Amino acid sequence: MILGTLVALLPLALLVVAGRPFLDGWRWALLVAAVGWGVTLVAFTEGLSAVRALSISGMLVLWGGLSLALAWAVWRNRVALRQTRLPRIPPGWVERLLLLGVTGLVGVLGVLALVAPPNTYDAMTYHMSRVAHWIHNGSVSHYPTSIIRQLFQPPGAEFVILHLQVLTGGDRFANLVQWSSLVASLVGVSLLAKQLGGNGRAAVLTVVVAATIPMGVMQASSTQNDYVVSFWLVCLAVFVLRLNRQPGGSGQAWWALFVGAALGLALLTKATAYIFAFPLMVWMLLVRIRRDGLRAWRVLVLVVAVATAINAPHVARNLMEYGAPLGPASEADRYLNATLSSSSLVSVAVRNVALHLGARWSAINALTGALVHAVHRFLGLEVDDPASTLQGMRFRMARSAYQEDVAANGWHLGLVVLAGVAVVIAPPLRRRAALVTYTGLLVTGFGLFSLILRWQPWHSRLHLPLFVLAAPVVGIVLARGRWLGPLVALGLMVATIPWLLFSETKPLLGRASLLHQDRETLYFAMRPDLREPYRDTVTRLRERGCEAVGLLMDENGFEYPLWVLMGSWGGGGRPQLRHVGMRDERGAVLGAEGDLSLQPCAVIATHPAVSDDVAVNGLAYRRVTGTPFLFLPREGLDVSGDHGGPQPVSQEAR
Numbered sequence: 001m002i003l004g005t006l007v008a009l010l011p012l013a014l015l016v017v018a019g020r021p022f023l024d025g026w027r028w029a030l031l032v033a034a035v036g037w038g039v040t041l042v043a044f045t046e047g048l049s050a051v052r053a054l055s056i057s058g059m060l061v062l063w064g065g066l067s068l069a070l071a072w073a074v075w076r077n078r079v080a081l082r083q084t085r086l087p088r089i090p091p092g093w094v095e096r097l098l099l100l101g102v103t104g105l106v107g108v109l110g111v112l113a114l115v116a117p118p119n120t121y122d123a124m125t126y127h128m129s130r131v132a133h134w135i136h137n138g139s140v141s142h143y144p145t146s147i148i149r150q151l152f153q154p155p156g157a158e159f160v161i162l163h164l165q166v167l168t169g170g171d172r173f174a175n176l177v178q179w180s181s182l183v184a185s186l187v188g189v190s191l192l193a194k195q196l197g198g199n200g201r202a203a204v205l206t207v208v209v210a211a212t213i214p215m216g217v218m219q220a221s222s223t224q225n226d227y228v229v230s231f232w233l234v235c236l237a238v239f240v241l242r243l244n245r246q247p248g249g250s251g252q253a254w255w256a257l258f259v260g261a262a263l264g265l266a267l268l269t270k271a272t273a274y275i276f277a278f279p280l281m282v283w284m285l286l287v288r289i290r291r292d293g294l295r296a297w298r299v300l301v302l303v304v305a306v307a308t309a310i311n312a313p314h315v316a317r318n319l320m321e322y323g324a325p326l327g328p329a330s331e332a333d334r335y336l337n338a339t340l341s342s343s344s345l346v347s348v349a350v351r352n353v354a355l356h357l358g359a360r361w362s363a364i365n366a367l368t369g370a371l372v373h374a375v376h377r378f379l380g381l382e383v384d385d386p387a388s389t390l391q392g393m394r395f396r397m398a399r400s401a402y403q404e405d406v407a408a409n410g411w412h413l414g415l416v417v418l419a420g421v422a423v424v425i426a427p428p429l430r431r432r433a434a435l436v437t438y439t440g441l442l443v444t445g446f447g448l449f450s451l452i453l454r455w456q457p458w459h460s461r462l463h464l465p466l467f468v469l470a471a472p473v474v475g476i477v478l479a480r481g482r483w484l485g486p487l488v489a490l491g492l493m494v495a496t497i498p499w500l501l502f503s504e505t506k507p508l509l510g511r512a513s514l515l516h517q518d519r520e521t522l523y524f525a526m527r528p529d530l531r532e533p534y535r536d537t538v539t540r541l542r543e544r545g546c547e548a549v550g551l552l553m554d555e556n557g558f559e560y561p562l563w564v565l566m567g568s569w570g571g572g573g574r575p576q577l578r579h580v581g582m583r584d585e586r587g588a589v590l591g592a593e594g595d596l597s598l599q600p601c602a603v604i605a606t607h608p609a610v611s612d613d614v615a616v617n618g619l620a621y622r623r624v625t626g627t628p629f630l631f632l633p634r635e636g637l638d639v640s641g642d643h644g645g646p647q648p649v650s651q652e653a654r
Helices: 002-022 026-050 056-076 078-082 093-115 121-137 156-168 176-195 200-211 214-219 226-244 250-269 273-322 329-335 342-357 362-379 410-425 433-452 464-478 484-501 528-544 560-567
Strands: 548-552 576-579 602-605 613-616 619-623 629-633
Touching: 002 026, 002 056, 002 156, 026 056, 026 156, 026 176, 026 226, 026 250, 026 273, 056 078, 056 156, 093 176, 093 200, 093 484, 121 156, 121 560, 121 576, 156 176, 156 226, 156 250, 176 200, 176 226, 176 464, 200 214, 200 464, 200 484, 214 226, 214 464, 214 484, 226 250, 226 273, 226 433, 226 464, 250 273, 273 433, 273 464, 342 362, 342 410, 342 433, 410 433, 410 464, 410 484, 433 464, 464 484, 528 560, 528 602, 528 629, 548 560, 560 576, 602 613, 602 619
Parallel strands: 548 576, 548 602
Antiparallel strands: 602 629, 613 619, 619 629
């Protein structure tokens, strides 16, 4: 298992070592190597997928060959490597203690990531389920499914999980993708602090601020993708700042190449990157126009070409399936604000801020909620305006939860606001043009987010990149005080302890501690009520020797645990789980038409509209259990004329 992981990670380590003699330090080498490794992984994934060879043998050949080539390059440059210095330890004892605390925090999160399985709701419905389908298909091409998020959502983070899962034969290291993104982001934001004019203490304080973001602590041991996109956006910011200071020549082209690669990887990971990256790209273009005039188009073309090439295969699949690059139009209508107006911007922005003000005390939440409603009444706005609110959602102040989807970053929000004000009013900070501009870009990113996306109660998760990118601004401001900065940093680390110990999905302490539960149980942390029904269903399938199973699921179907339970049989074959479509009471197909080549030995359904009898590809099935509904073949029924997915069997057939 560990050997398989090393096969994929060895090229990354070699890239860092090989690139160090040509860059300004180990931090630069790590970020450049990470982007190069990410682009390589995407190329390997799409290349193997094109010939349906996403297998351990194909990956071993490609990653092994790359490792040999890089090892040869490192050997060729061994003289230059001997002259490079190792990373320096901060000189002050305060800084060393703070970094020691961060190391402990990150270490505990790493243990959580290894011990706990993927178990967030999104992981169970589409993050991990799509990986299971890709492995079985040997390809990342779109496949029949009623959970269409498995298809159109950007797949960048899951591509990394895919390689780790194939090379190790399981999902033990799946959570480490987010955790390693946290670690790499800490390196990146420390470099950002230096670029923006901060000293060594500012860099250390920046690392503490970024490491203690509650939402980041929650996500670092999960398979969500917000920390992955945060890291690529940090790389993008670092490279844009470097490109902005390049006078020209070949160096400009190289850094434009890295900007395009980081942008492409961010867009391939999460669609919110389009919003957060836009201000950075405008800044880059304006700086190049000011310096190069009309020749700036060369940099722009290079950046866009690289980013487009990285996303082209996935965009092409969406275009073929939905006629749109980002997915079906219905999804865009669902999440995008109906009107791009100032009133919509203010309403969504106020509610987005309120998400981070949730407390553990109901009285404080009631006061904050009343304030939000008062602001809306004063401005003549409707709090739950359907034009700017996700369908079916209503604003209410919820109790702060130790959970990956809704964790609030209240203390960090206050620090970000105060730091932004300090940058504007403090003359020494106001004279730093790059710092002022960068702070303005973060505010612009939040404004664009609130202008474009309808409000929903899970937006705090999507704000993580903004908090990570804002950490250098906070660190630089805190570093101006001799003791204020370290005291605030210490307070943040203490305040983070509950988030670390009492996670709702992977708690370290308490009766539900993951140390007292088996891995199988932890998969059902979000839906414990489904554990026994799923086990009973899979036991029935095992007794029948049934491995080819059809799935009738709604868009929130809890699919991945079925792959886990069926894959743990230890038998000779591999389970086949295939979505076979679903028709509602009006006869409309829910999701894809289904896999018409599959004749399953059983059908599992989670959709509430399913009847007692269904027909799949000419075979009839009768329901034998409750949720999840298990259907077994019903002999003696002739439904050979049925094509196009399952339907309720007619009364005559019954």
